[in-house]
Amino acid sequence: MPHRGLAYAVAAAFLLFPILSGAKGPDFRDSANRVRKLLQELVAANTENPPGNEARAVAIGAERLRGAGVPYQVFEFAPGRANLIARLKGNGSAKPLLLLAHVDVVPTAGQPWSVSPHQVTERGDRLFGRGVLDDLSMAAAELEVILLLKAAGTPLRRDVILAWTGGEETGGDGIRWQLQHHPETLGDAGLAFNEGGGLRLGSDGTVKEASLLVAEKIYQDFTIRTTGTSGHSSAPRPDNAIYRLARALDRLAHNPFPARLLPVTRKWFEAAAATEEPRVAEAMRAIATSKGALPEAALEVISAKPAMVALLRTTCVPTQLAAGTGRNVLPAEATANVNCRILPDQGPEEVRLALVETIADAGVDVVPVDKAIGGKASPLVGEGPAALRTVLGRLYPGVPLIPKMVNYFTDSRSLVEIGVTAYGVGLFPATEQDGLTVHAADERLPTASLRPGIELLHALVTELAAGR
Numbered sequence: 001m002p003h004r005g006l007a008y009a010v011a012a013a014f015l016l017f018p019i020l021s022g023a024k025g026p027d028f029r030d031s032a033n034r035v036r037k038l039l040q041e042l043v044a045a046n047t048e049n050p051p052g053n054e055a056r057a058v059a060i061g062a063e064r065l066r067g068a069g070v071p072y073q074v075f076e077f078a079p080g081r082a083n084l085i086a087r088l089k090g091n092g093s094a095k096p097l098l099l100l101a102h103v104d105v106v107p108t109a110g111q112p113w114s115v116s117p118h119q120v121t122e123r124g125d126r127l128f129g130r131g132v133l134d135d136l137s138m139a140a141a142e143l144e145v146i147l148l149l150k151a152a153g154t155p156l157r158r159d160v161i162l163a164w165t166g167g168e169e170t171g172g173d174g175i176r177w178q179l180q181h182h183p184e185t186l187g188d189a190g191l192a193f194n195e196g197g198g199l200r201l202g203s204d205g206t207v208k209e210a211s212l213l214v215a216e217k218i219y220q221d222f223t224i225r226t227t228g229t230s231g232h233s234s235a236p237r238p239d240n241a242i243y244r245l246a247r248a249l250d251r252l253a254h255n256p257f258p259a260r261l262l263p264v265t266r267k268w269f270e271a272a273a274a275t276e277e278p279r280v281a282e283a284m285r286a287i288a289t290s291k292g293a294l295p296e297a298a299l300e301v302i303s304a305k306p307a308m309v310a311l312l313r314t315t316c317v318p319t320q321l322a323a324g325t326g327r328n329v330l331p332a333e334a335t336a337n338v339n340c341r342i343l344p345d346q347g348p349e350e351v352r353l354a355l356v357e358t359i360a361d362a363g364v365d366v367v368p369v370d371k372a373i374g375g376k377a378s379p380l381v382g383e384g385p386a387a388l389r390t391v392l393g394r395l396y397p398g399v400p401l402i403p404k405m406v407n408y409f410t411d412s413r414s415l416v417e418i419g420v421t422a423y424g425v426g427l428f429p430a431t432e433q434d435g436l437t438v439h440a441a442d443e444r445l446p447t448a449s450l451r452p453g454i455e456l457l458h459a460l461v462t463e464l465a466a467g468r
Contacts, residue, residue, distance in 0.1 A: 044264035049104035054166030077177035090156030095190025101139035103169030155467035190214025196424020215377035374413025427453035
């Protein structure tokens, strides 16, 4: 955890915001107090998924919207599970702006938490609790901005929609249900902001970079299946299903997809190199400026950073194995789940055929599990990125905005699939070490980041939606 001097530096930097913005507006100190209280209630609601129980969080948000006179709807997509949708009406001169966040969180069982995970605990200059980063703080800030717009009677040239969804952590059940059963609630949005970006704090407590999520890899599982002749294990047979499966997986392990650049990853490697130590930065620039095959020496240098390397290729890795019915019985079948994260310009069927070719065994089946969703990238230029650059220029002068693609998925993929331009933004300045606590024990958020996060979002929404 950063030392006390860093905490003072962070707080001092954040106190400059009203001066930098140069405009009168909401009392963001009061807003931060309200968001912290709401965050505490959302964390305490315990929406671990499974089972979810997002209706608990939705009820908390609905109460605040009702008290402020903001129209809202609650949609139950499964028992005890719900989405919350609210809308402030504009004059319709632009398509609606959607503020999206999920209110389910990942499980905590088996993790070595030093505090109660479902109670916000302040320790030093950090708030600890499951969901304080992913994604309950964003949900709370978005609701607060809706309330601020309502209280101020801000004239809007476009509707502003708030959506709290459930089921994101297990595939996006909530938003997919919403779009399938009530597309009118979200499907008319022209632009959406969701999780996925970031504001990275340096060791001196100042923001060094801002990232904008513009693309996600396609998530697709495949079942790799082999068969063999069952029988007594005392009489082994050459067609053992487990051996055959093992050979297939070994071929996959030794034949990765080729490394290559997409436009978004080229721009990310160019910009992000400035934040890395010299040897890695040199390798990143060599990759970014390459015109053909990526340089092997540079790839070797970044090989110690698996998440970075994974941005350059489609990845497929076994995650689960199953075989046999007894210790003394030859298996009739052996299966593996192979999880693929596919570059957005490839299709799942193309990847399936590549796996079949690599395995090179007609006796091995490669079958997709469920339908893949997502993969389309949002444009690197347009009103969303332009507005964010404008706001960042006021609040964090000189901080670069770096577009990025991520290896994971968010609810944005379901929006992009139906033609809604969606971006992942970061509201709350945090260190790289803070970010590593997402999905891990002792998830944490800098206490002082609440206020600037709300101000950034309010400024962004005002920039894009206030009447002109």
